[in-house]
Amino acid sequence: MIHGLGERLHNLRRARNLSQKEVSSALGISASVLSNYESGERTPSIENLVALSSFYRCSTDYLLGIDRSTTLNVSNLSETQIQLLQAFLSTIK
Template identity: 50%
Template sequence: MLGERLRSLRVDNGKTKEELSIYLNMTVDAYSRYETGKRQPGIDGLIKLSIFYRVSLDYLLGRDDIKMPVFDRENVVSYRDLVELGV
């Protein structure tokens, strides 16, 4: 499931295996193994892929079919901030 998701996301986003391997600091062959299911990324790799594609880890791992966006913490206003602003 993970390999299929990675391939689909890569193709849908117009990226190459070379681009992903550079981003993940690995060889193209090593990245290709992710897509074929012969190798699984560690948690750090999963997080990087989630950020790169702006999808949730649950989506990557096949636990959810909805591509939940990853929120940039710097751009999310907290409830406390809103209260302080009097909103």
């Protein structure tokens, strides 16, 4: 279990006024799985952690409690890399 992960997931979802059903549907997981993540009963796989990070537009470091910032720092990326990242993110909305 990753300390605080569930609370961070819950807070991110609530901050966006989304239901568990809406988030789970967008990620292709069941609402009960998302509920278990948020309650700390289950830990997401690496794939689902990355999907959650992309969905909420935050870093996996934030979700894991390594970084307290919810935004992704792109200052070291080139303009082309930023455009590619934006294009990728638009495909998973």
